[in-house]
Amino acid sequence: MRIFNLIWAGQAASLIGSAMTAFGVGIWVFQQTGSATAFATLILAASLPGLLTLPVAGALVDRWERRQVLILSDGGSVVVPVTIVVLHQVDALALWHVYVLAAVLSVFRAFQWPAFSALVAQIVPKEQLGQANGRLAVAEAAGQLLGALFGGMLYGLAGLTGLLTVDIVTFAVAVATVLISLRMLPAVSRQDGPAAAERGRLLRELPEGWRFIRQRPGLFGLLLFFAGNNLVMEMAIVLVSPLVLSIAGPAELGVVNAVGWTGMVLVGGLISLTREPRDRIRAITLVACVHAVLVLAMGMQHTVWTVGAAMAGILGGYAVTNAATATIWQLKTPSELQGRVFAVRRMMAWSAEPVAYGLAGPVVALVGAPLSAEGGALHGVTGGGAGADIAAVFLLLGPALLAVVAATLLRPSVRHLERVLPDAPSPVKVPAA
Known part of the structure; x- marks a missing residue:
């Protein structure tokens, strides 16, 4: 675990720095324009290019040494803050510069997650994968928490x-840290073995991650579960901020966010x-059930403290889910395919956020508002008043998530996935340093 801990520490520092940049650049854009549309465009520029890059990134991760990919990701990403600093110092920074640079950063960061996730299975003993993935959850949560704070x-x-x-x-x-790890542990060639011998054109390799998942009903069912789970939960999380702001203020929202990410840090x-x-x-589906209960609680009792406690439970649950899920995929996916397979998983996770952003507002206006209004079916539960329309949507999202869990558990291929689908051959481990 020495090599993993070294690289993990460096990537955690990078995540904190990236979260700080996202926070600061977002403030700059809003101060310059005062426009919510400009801010939303920044979010789109920082996410869509990376989403579209993931299939190519996954294929290249499987061709190259994973730590060299991390160097490419971090080394390329640093161009963005350097460029912004130079432009800002000479008073030439414009809004379109920020959009272009956010897109460039999104592309380079698309390489980081599949590369590091695949590297974990290569350098961490099988029996310690769960602990390593738990530390990844800590790094993600600490990045969000400390990035916003600092x-x-x-x-x-x-x-x-x-x-x-x-x-x-x-x-x-x-x-x-990655360069030091390469001195401690020589680079592992991705050009050896039967998979390398069968390698063809890059475009031909792109769909292989999807094909691998589709041919295994248990993994495909798990992917479908997370498609539904992520859509429901992202919609709930997107609505937390307007709910808190409708019943309190920015300071209380900051407390709710801090409490939520702290929950993830502690559980991770x-x-x-x-x-x-x-x-x-069982752990993954149990966490989803707990999430459904917590979403219902926010709908029934939408106070700042209820929302804060629920977010701590939701993000803490994500630490469990992320660690367990990552371990399953690392164990069941051959090392030479992990970049492409993990890219498909990441695309599914990232895709849920823009869809949830697009649906949340119309659902609140067209469904939540009528249900929570006087005479509406949920008026007696939500109590009307500020935030009642969002609370009504929460009361619908909780049962929707339980339905996703039930549909998943009805598939024996998913319930018995770990027993029925054999583990992939262990990747070649480099001698311990």
């Missing part, structure tokens, strides 16, 4: 340039120190 502090003290300078340093740390840390569940599918 970003807010530094933006006020040092402005956009000072904040981005810290991000540049975190990228340098990430690249340095616990997973990294203990044994993971033996029945991972």
Whole structure:
């Protein structure tokens, strides 16, 4: 685990720096324009190019040494804050620069997740995969929590340039840790073995991740479960901010976000120190049921403290789900296909967010508002008043998530996935350093 811990520390620092940059650049865009549309365009520019790049990124991850891909991702990403700092210092930074650079950053970051996820199975012993994936959850949550906290502090003290300078340093740390790991552990060639011998054109390799999943009913069913689960939960999470702002203010929203990400840090840390569940599918579906109950609780009692406690439970549950799911896919997917298969998984996860953003507003207006209005079917439960329309949508999303769980558990191929589908051959491990 020494190599993993070293690379993990560097990538965690990079995640914190990236979250700080996202926070600071978002503030700059809103201050310059005062436009919610400009801010939404920034989010689109920072997500859509990476989503479209994932199939190619996954195929290249399977061709190249995974740590070299991480160097490419971090080294390419650092160009963005450096460019913004230079343009900002000479007073030439324009909105279109930010959009283009956000798209460039999105493309380079698309390589990071499939590369690191595939690398974990290569450098971590099989029996410790759960703990390693728990630490990944800690890094993700800490990035969001500390990125917003430090970003807010530094933006006020040092402005956009000072904040981005810290991000540049975190990228340098990430690249340095990977370079040190290459000295401790020589690069593993991706050109050896039967899979490499059968390699053809890059375009021909792109659909192989999807084909691998589609030919295994258990993995395909698990992917469908997360498609439904992510859509429902992303819609609920998207609506948390307007719910809190409708009943309180920005300070309370900051507390809710901090409490939520703290829950994920604590649960992820616990997973990294203990044994993971033996029945991972049962753990995943149980967490989904708990999530449904917590979403219902936010709908029935939409106070700041209820929402904060629910978000701690929801994000803490994600730490369990992410660790268990990652371990399943790492165990069941051959090493030479992991980049492409993990890219498909990431596309499914990333796709849910823009769909949820698009559906949330119309669902609240067309469904939640009539149901929560006086005389509506849910008026007695939501109580009317501020946030009642969003609370009504939560009362629908909870049962919808339970329906997704029920539909999944009706598929024996998913229920018995870990027992029926054999583990893939273990990747070649490099001698311990």
